[in-house]
Amino acid sequence: MALTYKKILAAVDGSKEAEWSFKKAIDIAKRNQAQLILAHVIDNRSFPTVEVYDTTISEQAESYxxxxxxxxxxxxxxxxxxxxxxAVDYGSPKVKIPREMAADFGVDLIICGATGLNMVERFFIGSVSEHITRYAPCDVLVVRTQFGE
Structure with missing residues (x-):
């Protein structure tokens, strides 16, 4: 059993939780001399509805x-x-990160925040971090912000 990680995928979405997980990912990658894959999935499932009103929404999202x-x-x-x-991709983060990106990069650790930006989806069908821990083919570290943050 290996005690070091060689390829670490850090899922980031710009949230405070993702910022904390990113900091931990840096520390772990440095200690292990590991490759750090910074991954973000642009959730474009609602773009067709919004693009009726603003045709540049996907370009704006990608630029951001x-x-x-x-x-x-x-x-x-x-x-x-x-x-x-x-690594930037389009689709559902809860599917892309554990099932596709982890396999594509051959990662042995995924680091993510306990919560992210998509509060509505989490309420109705579960959090991205929950799906990552359930379906990832490797170790998963779920990071929380300090209490009160």
Missing amino acids: VNTFMDKYKQEAEDAGVPFVTL
Whole structure:
């Protein structure tokens, strides 16, 4: 049994929980000299409805995501993470992260926040972190913010 991780996928969405999980991912990647894959899934399932009113919504979403993903990558590199990769995809985060991205990158650890930006979906059909822990083919670390944050 290996006691180190070689490929770590950190799921980030711009939320406070994701920020905490990102910080932990940096620490773990540095300790293990591991590749850090920063992953974000643009949930485009509601785009067809919104694009009736605003045809640039997908372009705006992609621009926003690229901006904060570049910031995360730079921060990880500045902190001394040896290998940082960005992964952006479209679809359902709860499906893409544990079932597709984890396999595509061959990760041995997924790190995610306990909650993220999509509060409505979590209320009706469960959280992304719950689905990741249930369906991931590897270890999963779910990170919470400090109490009161």
